[in-house]
Amino acid sequence: MKSKNAIGLDTEKSKLLAEKLNELLANYSIFYQNTRGYHWNIKGEKFFELHVKFEELYNDLILKIDEVAERILTLGHSPQHNYSDYRNISTIKESLQVSDGKKAVEDILESFQTTIILQRELLDISSDADDEGTNALMSDYIREQEKLVWMYSSFLNR
Structure with missing residues (x-):
């Protein structure tokens, strides 16, 4: 039995x-599609602001995927x-149509x-x-996303 893979890590x-990364991939994929839905369906006084922010977010998520x-x-x-696998694996669930900006940010x-x-x-x-x-990949993602949590939380006055 081979004990090392092609990049020298324990198999x-x-x-x-890889299993845990597939779980992350599933969560990111559902998160991505939910964010697309928020972008498409957002309504109200914060439309212009949130429409752009949601587009920035889903563009970032597709790169991470x-x-x-x-x-x-x-x-x-x-x-x-x-997507059938993603729906089974992901702990993030598919959002129903969300047009309320506050709910989408939550x-x-x-x-x-x-x-x-x-x-x-x-x-x-x-x-x-x-x-x-x-x-390194996970460290970069965490640092980036913690800042986004602060920003989205600030939008909700939290």
Whole structure:
């Protein structure tokens, strides 16, 4: 049995990382589609402000989806790609049509909390596996998203 993958990481630890990254991929994919829905359906006095912010967010999420999938491949595994799988794996649930800006921002904050917690779990696993690539990716995402949580929370006067 081969104990190291192509990038020199333990194969069993890489498998665990890939499984957890697939969970993150599923959450990001549902988060992305929800954000597209907020962008399309937002109404009200904050329309112009939120419409732009939601577009910025879903453009960022699509990049992260690609990076996570490519990291799974780099670890020697296959990324999930079916929305039916995403719906089963993701702890972020699909939003119904949301046109209220406040509700959409609340949902976004909940989604950030979910992904940040998951990314912290990945930090622990990647650290144990000596996987600096996944570790750096998760650290960057967490730093970025914590700032966004502050900004979206400020919008809600929290």
